[in-house]
Amino acid sequence: MGLMQSTRIAVKSLAANKLRSVLTMLGIIIGVAAVIALLSLGNGTTKSITSQLTANGTNLITVRPGSGGFGPGGARGGQGGAQTLTYEDAIALQNTDKVPSAAAIVPQVTSQGQVVYQGTNNSYSVIGTTSDYATAYSVSAASGDWFGPGELSGIQNVALIGPNVASDLFQGEDPVGQTIQINRLSFRVVGVLTKKGGNTFGSSDDQVFIPITTAYTKLSGRKAATGVVGHPINNITIQAVDDKHTDSVQTEATAVLRERHRTTEGTDDFSMLNQASLLTTLTGVLAAITGFLGAIAFISLLVGGIGIMNIMLVSVTERTREIGVRKAVGATEGNILTQFLVEAVVISLLGGLIGIGLGAGISYAVSSLGARFALFGSSTIASQIDLGSVLLAFGFSAAIGLFFGIYPARRAARLNPIEALRYE
Amino acid sequence: MNNHTVIQAENLVKSYQMGDVKVNALRGVSFQVQSGELVAIMGPSGSGKSTLMNLLGCLDAPTSGRYILDGDDVGKLSGKVLAKARSKKIGFVFQQFNLLRRTSALENVELPMMYAGIGSGKDRRARATSVLQAVGLGDRLFHQPNELSGGQQQRVAIARALVNNPAILLADEPTGNLDSTASAEIMAIFQRLNQTQGITVIFVTHEPEIAQHTRRIIRIRDGLLAADEPVLAPIVIGASPPVQPEGSAATHSMNGSSELVKVAGLTS
Numbered sequence: 001m002g003l004m005q006s007t008r009i010a011v012k013s014l015a016a017n018k019l020r021s022v023l024t025m026l027g028i029i030i031g032v033a034a035v036i037a038l039l040s041l042g043n044g045t046t047k048s049i050t051s052q053l054t055a056n057g058t059n060l061i062t063v064r065p066g067s068g069g070f071g072p073g074g075a076r077g078g079q080g081g082a083q084t085l086t087y088e089d090a091i092a093l094q095n096t097d098k099v100p101s102a103a104a105i106v107p108q109v110t111s112q113g114q115v116v117y118q119g120t121n122n123s124y125s126v127i128g129t130t131s132d133y134a135t136a137y138s139v140s141a142a143s144g145d146w147f148g149p150g151e152l153s154g155i156q157n158v159a160l161i162g163p164n165v166a167s168d169l170f171q172g173e174d175p176v177g178q179t180i181q182i183n184r185l186s187f188r189v190v191g192v193l194t195k196k197g198g199n200t201f202g203s204s205d206d207q208v209f210i211p212i213t214t215a216y217t218k219l220s221g222r223k224a225a226t227g228v229v230g231h232p233i234n235n236i237t238i239q240a241v242d243d244k245h246t247d248s249v250q251t252e253a254t255a256v257l258r259e260r261h262r263t264t265e266g267t268d269d270f271s272m273l274n275q276a277s278l279l280t281t282l283t284g285v286l287a288a289i290t291g292f293l294g295a296i297a298f299i300s301l302l303v304g305g306i307g308i309m310n311i312m313l314v315s316v317t318e319r320t321r322e323i324g325v326r327k328a329v330g331a332t333e334g335n336i337l338t339q340f341l342v343e344a345v346v347i348s349l350l351g352g353l354i355g356i357g358l359g360a361g362i363s364y365a366v367s368s369l370g371a372r373f374a375l376f377g378s379s380t381i382a383s384q385i386d387l388g389s390v391l392l393a394f395g396f397s398a399a400i401g402l403f404f405g406i407y408p409a410r411r412a413a414r415l416n417p418i419e420a421l422r423y424e
Numbered sequence: 425m426n427n428h429t430v431i432q433a434e435n436l437v438k439s440y441q442m443g444d445v446k447v448n449a450l451r452g453v454s455f456q457v458q459s460g461e462l463v464a465i466m467g468p469s470g471s472g473k474s475t476l477m478n479l480l481g482c483l484d485a486p487t488s489g490r491y492i493l494d495g496d497d498v499g500k501l502s503g504k505v506l507a508k509a510r511s512k513k514i515g516f517v518f519q520q521f522n523l524l525r526r527t528s529a530l531e532n533v534e535l536p537m538m539y540a541g542i543g544s545g546k547d548r549r550a551r552a553t554s555v556l557q558a559v560g561l562g563d564r565l566f567h568q569p570n571e572l573s574g575g576q577q578q579r580v581a582i583a584r585a586l587v588n589n590p591a592i593l594l595a596d597e598p599t600g601n602l603d604s605t606a607s608a609e610i611m612a613i614f615q616r617l618n619q620t621q622g623i624t625v626i627f628v629t630h631e632p633e634i635a636q637h638t639r640r641i642i643r644i645r646d647g648l649l650a651a652d653e654p655v656l657a658p659i660v661i662g663a664s665p666p667v668q669p670e671g672s673a674a675t676h677s678m679n680g681s682s683e684l685v686k687v688a689g690l691t692s
């Protein structure tokens with residue numbers, strides 16, 4: 001008897017007990033749906049975070065004032081509060097003899113500013129920096145131009161605005177050459193940046209850029225910590241010449257800063273964040289979370305499998321007489337084994353298929369709803385259903401059917417036909 | 425069909441262990457059945473006749489002794505070979521009919537062919553149809569067991585038993601659950617199969633009158649062969665006034681023999 005016929009018999013007997021079959025399947029459906037949804041959401045989120053982190057290249061190192069480890073978010077406040085990193089530190093780092101692996105040094109002063117143009121009033125992140133920002137983060141001006149060393153040394157009130165800022169304030173008008181107020185100071189708009197799109201960690205589309213000298217003299221109002229000489233800034237981004245030089249840049253820059261700050265390891269009043277290592281840490285954490293959730297989903301799949309075994313055992317008992325009849329008319333143990341095994345596999349595969357559909361639906365729904373329940377800032381929860389996890393879930397549900405089906409099926413196959421026929 | 429020995433039982437012994445007690449259900453039974461015989465096995469309950477039927481039907485293996493079925497020594501065979509013997513050489517008819525529920529008459533009859541791996545789906549359907557027609561159920565092909573009367577169910581069971589062209593047809597109290605009309609119908613079918621096709625039929629019965637439809641009665645008592653006697657004046661249904669069969673199956677039942685010949689031609 002072929003597999004086709006076994007499948008037909010199996011489907012028929014499953015159809016005869018529709019409610020029971022569906023309930024049995026439910027365990028597998030939920031398990032597979034959970035596996036698919038969690039894995040795809042995990043993969044998607046990992047991918048989108050990775051791509052956001054690497055959008056600016058992985059050769060960036062950020063120096064922040066204050067000691068202590070970097071962590072996303074939490075460390076920011078504490079470290080930002082320490083006024084120990086200065087613009088003069090950034091100038092010192094530009095010494096190519098001491099930091100040969102650096103391609104660009106980008107000091108930044110970040111503040112929130114009230115930006116006004118002809119009665120339109122909005123709050124934006126205002127970043128005081130140098131034109132090296134353009135190279136390090138590859139943000140070019142769509143119209144106008146970045147400010148140069150002249151504007152920097154002249155402490156001029158000039159600004160580049162992100163495309164969203166331009167559209168918010170100017171509504172189609174050409175902003176270049178116009179005057180805006182940032183915290184009641186007048187600034188001439190010298191350029192509009194090209195659109196870069198969303199980014200978990202703040203997009204230049206929504207930011208205003210001014211010369212760092214202007215920022216620390218006129219806007220930020222930061223005071224250097226006692227004993228610190230110079231103009232305090234928020235951070236310095238160092239771009240290494242390539243990905244392979246991030247570690248050497250870190251070493252070189254650390255040496256320069258320790259010399260200037262007269263600190264040693266352990267007493268440092270600055271910290272460095274290597275983007276590559278942040279990425280590794282973050283993806284590691286995400287993988288762990290995904291794996292953990294996946295493991296929980298896996299357990300529910302296992303429970304579903306036990307449900308199948310339970311129902312199959314009941315079914316074997318209930319159909320003892322049928323098994324006896326089949327044996328009496330010539331069914332071998334193999335025939336009976338195949339019949340019940342196919343039944344279990346059909347249940348679990350069908351459940352698996354429905355579960356894959358459901359899981360895909362859930363992850364799609366979560367990712368489209370997730371735009372509103374943003375995980376980080378403006379980011380969305382992306383979902384990424386890859387063939388691998390579908391095949392995994394499908395194969396696994398088939399395996400569950402086989403594994404949990406084999407015991408009941410063997411029990412059925414080994415029934416003594418005489419006793420089976422006598423069974424009431 | 426030339427005569428040969430279909431069943432050769434030699435000193436069949438079967439004992440069970442029931443708890444601490446050893447039950448000797450059969451204590452050495454020997455007999456032979458030639459092809460084309462129509463035999464009734466009788467005996468009080470507990471005599472071992474059901475055990476004997478199980479052995480003859482290859483549902484069970486004897487503790488000792490030899491059982492040669494249609495030339496093959498099947499007494500000491502493995503489960504798989506016994507299953508094959510059941511599939512190809514034996515047709516079973518039960519007191520309880522034992523048809524598969526929620527399964528049409530046609531599919532019930534196709535089942536043994538499926539397990540024996542005979543023919544394509546189309547062949548099986550054709551053959552099952554003709555065998556069902558032969559037992560007078562040509563208009564009940566797609567009925568499920570619960571839609572059929574007891575007599576009709578038993579005729580489906582007979583069709584199922586016949587469909588693989590077995591060497592013997594074994595029936596365990598085939599009329600035990602039927603009224604006298606249906607019982608006579610079943611006996612008529614057995615006699616017709618036996619006479620027109622030479623099919624060997626062995627059945628167990630309690631009823632002396634049913635046993636009188638055969639030409640030989642084997643009596644079992646206390647696990648031993650008590651008597652093996654010919655029936656001097658067998659009741660032949662075709663010879664007596666025709667039994668009025670139930671329902672619309674009547675006409676089929678009456679001209680069934682010609683259809684059986686057709687079936688025989690199809691399968692030999």
